[in-house]
Amino acid sequence: MRVGFFQFYPRFGDWEHNLSLVLKGLEQTSADLIVLPELAFSGYYFQSREEASRLAQDPTRSPIVEALIQLCRQRDFYLVTGFAEKAGERVFNSALLLGPEGWMHTYRKIHLFNEEKEWFDPGDRPLSVQTVRGVRIGMMVCFDWVFPEVARILALQGAQVLCHPSNLVLAYCQQAMLTRCLENGVFAVTANRYGEDRRPQGTLNFTGQSQIVGPKGELIFRAPPEGDCLQVVQIDPDRALDKQITARNHLLTDRRPDFYRPLCGSDRN
Numbered sequence: 552m553r554v555g556f557f558q559f560y561p562r563f564g565d566w567e568h569n570l571s572l573v574l575k576g577l578e579q580t581s582a583d584l585i586v587l588p589e590l591a592f593s594g595y596y597f598q599s600r601e602e603a604s605r606l607a608q609d610p611t612r613s614p615i616v617e618a619l620i621q622l623c624r625q626r627d628f629y630l631v632t633g634f635a636e637k638a639g640e641r642v643f644n645s646a647l648l649l650g651p652e653g654w655m656h657t658y659r660k661i662h663l664f665n666e667e668k669e670w671f672d673p674g675d676r677p678l679s680v681q682t683v684r685g686v687r688i689g690m691m692v693c694f695d696w697v698f699p700e701v702a703r704i705l706a707l708q709g710a711q712v713l714c715h716p717s718n719l720v721l722a723y724c725q726q727a728m729l730t731r732c733l734e735n736g737v738f739a740v741t742a743n744r745y746g747e748d749r750r751p752q753g754t755l756n757f758t759g760q761s762q763i764v765g766p767k768g769e770l771i772f773r774a775p776p777e778g779d780c781l782q783v784v785q786i787d788p789d790r791a792l793d794k795q796i797t798a799r800n801h802l803l804t805d806r807r808p809d810f811y812r813p814l815c816g817s818d819r820n
């Protein structure tokens with residue numbers, strides 16, 4: 552399977568410009584699966600929920616989604632993209648899985664970061680795994696990396712490749728994802744944006760360094776902090792089926808869920 556990402560610099564509030572960057576960036580690309588950054592078409596640093604809602608689109612009536620599906624048909628690949636999703640009165644920070652056959656799945660970010668709690672509704676659907684060309688993929692969005700439960704649940708559901716649209720502003724995620732991959736025996740494609748959103752309330756800088764990581768926690772490729780970067784690599788997704796660490800240790804069946812009960816409580820201590 553050929554998986555990759557397109558790191559670019561979305562312009563805040565200008566979906567037509569951002570769509571044209573993606574269509575141009577991917578017009579010659581051969582791949583099976585490409586991951587794009589979080590909120591790839593709207594930009595990130597909203598001033599208010601009203602602004603996020605105005606810049607969000609309903610994927611069932613979205614010119615962005617239509618154009619991306621067309622691109623998937625032309626290039627015969629699948630896309631996972633961050634997307635500001637309008638659903639009636641609600642607004643979600645979502646990731647869409649699109650392919651030649653059309654829309655396939657929407658994941659709504661469950662762990663909202665900082666001011667995102669003012670702009671978005673928290674994700675309301677269970678984590679799940681989809682199949683792309685016979686390979687099981689799991690979707691998570693940016694700050695979900697902080698919660699190891701997300702990658703673990705996706706791995707328990709059989710995910711072989713984690714698709715991780717991001718708009719990272721903290722410095723830790725890229726290194727942490729090596730561990731997420733090692734502890735779950737999965738691949739991960741983190742597609743981050745670079746550049747800044749300069750808005751009336753301040754400026755946010757994004758860290759680039761999109762990356763592809765293998766199931767032993769090995770860094771397969773990392774982009775620079777700045778600059779457009781399209782990277783596709785060949786992976787063997789079957790490597791993510793082998794959860795053996797030693798002859799006597801297995802990443803999933805060695806777990807001791809009886810001792811993990813506090814994880815399932817909703818209290819904070």
Ligand code: ACM
Nearest residue numbers: 664693694718720
């Ligand atoms: C983030 O979740 N966009 C930091």
